[in-house]
Amino acid sequence: MPSPDLAIPTRAPAEVSADDTVLPFEVPALDLRGRVVRLGPAVDAILESHDYPQPVAKLLGEAIVLGVLLGSALKFEGRFILQTQTDGPVRMLVVDFMTPDKVRACARFDKNRVAAAIAAGTTDAGMMLGRGHLAMTIDQGGDMNRYQGLVALEGGNLEDAAHEYFLRSEQIPTRVRLAVGEEIRSGEGGRQHWRAGGILLQFLPKAPERAKQADLHPGDAPEGTVTHSVPEDDAWVEGQSLISTVEDVELIDPDLSGERLLYRLFHERGVRVFPPLPLRAQCSCSREAVSSMLASFAPNDRAEMVKDGKVVVTCEFCSSVYAFTPQEAGVE
Numbered sequence: 599m600p601s602p603d604l605a606i607p608t609r610a611p612a613e614v615s616a617d618d619t620v621l622p623f624e625v626p627a628l629d630l631r632g633r634v635v636r637l638g639p640a641v642d643a644i645l646e647s648h649d650y651p652q653p654v655a656k657l658l659g660e661a662i663v664l665g666v667l668l669g670s671a672l673k674f675e676g677r678f679i680l681q682t683q684t685d686g687p688v689r690m691l692v693v694d695f696m697t698p699d700k701v702r703a704c705a706r707f708d709k710n711r712v713a714a715a716i717a718a719g720t721t722d723a724g725m726m727l728g729r730g731h732l733a734m735t736i737d738q739g740g741d742m743n744r745y746q747g748l749v750a751l752e753g754g755n756l757e758d759a760a761h762e763y764f765l766r767s768e769q770i771p772t773r774v775r776l777a778v779g780e781e782i783r784s785g786e787g788g789r790q791h792w793r794a795g796g797i798l799l800q801f802l803p804k805a806p807e808r809a810k811q812a813d814l815h816p817g818d819a820p821e822g823t824v825t826h827s828v829p830e831d832d833a834w835v836e837g838q839s840l841i842s843t844v845e846d847v848e849l850i851d852p853d854l855s856g857e858r859l860l861y862r863l864f865h866e867r868g869v870r871v872f873p874p875l876p877l878r879a880q881c882s883c884s885r886e887a888v889s890s891m892l893a894s895f896a897p898n899d900r901a902e903m904v905k906d907g908k909v910v911v912t913c914e915f916c917s918s919v920y921a922f923t924p925q926e927a928g929v930e
């Protein structure tokens with residue numbers, strides 16, 4: 599019997615990068631799986647429409663990449679919501695991924711503190727976020743349960759938080775890389791376009807004991823407590839060392855396709871790609887949804903929203919404006 603693998607056609611990696619796609623892949627020889635996300639017009643549309651200060655936009659871009667990397671793994675219809683809540687200049691980031699392909703995002707921040715951080719040059723991700731937490735919610739809609747995972751943000755960036763999340767919640771050895779940048783194209787008055795990209799790599803061996811990771815720090819365990827030091831599996835050591843060589847520019851370069859990047863990383867081991875999934879920036883708000891949100895408010899709160907004889911609600915994600923008469927908004 600021929601090996602089934604022989605029936606799989608092999609080909610050279612595609613030269614052209616497909617923007618706004620997720621490219622799933624696997625490296626069977628190392629038991630690695632992952633996804634490459636490449637965002638062009640979609641991330642530009644979101645960040646451009648908000649017109650946030652540059653470091654806020656960059657941070658939200660990173661959150662969008664992470665949200666898409668994780669949300670695109672959902673195997674059912676639903677949404678994946680990534681939300682930070684922290685005490686830094688950027689108080690909140692929200693990324694809402696709706697299967698199979700829609701993403702929207704927004705940020706809340708303190709204008710003065712962001713301006714001060716820009717003036718002081720302290721705009722790296724950890725400083726902009728500060729301390730708090732990152733919540734990841736999986737919502738299957740209807741009466742299905744919501745699942746929420748929480749991880750602390752303690753001055754680190756979103757990659758650090760994602761690693762912490764996978765170590766504690768999923769216990770799957772995971773590495774992510776996120777990158778965001780601006781590209782200036784000639785002939786458009788020099789307007790800068792946002793680009794973003796990322797890669798997620800997971801070690802999923804058939805024998806679960808191979809996925810053992812070193813114990814977490816014992817925290818306040820009594821002195822003398824012996825911690826297990828588990829040597830990491832060679833395949834995972836190799837996977838991590840390869841992904842650590844990925845440079846930011848390789849994740850966002852429009853002239854380097856996701857397939858070429860994977861080929862560069864894993865060609866010695868053999869990498870298999872699956873059909874890419876398209877992505878788009880699209881809000882899921884609607885007049886009906888805003889109307890039912892209003893209906894869920896207490897009558898007093900609704901009454902306080904009446905201004906100049908109208909109740910006006912602006913979508914924080916896409917800035918769409920919904921206006922209701924007091925009667926429509928359920929104000930007596």
Ligand SMILES: [Zn+2]
Pocket residue numbers: 881882883913914915916917918
């Ligand atoms: Zn909207």
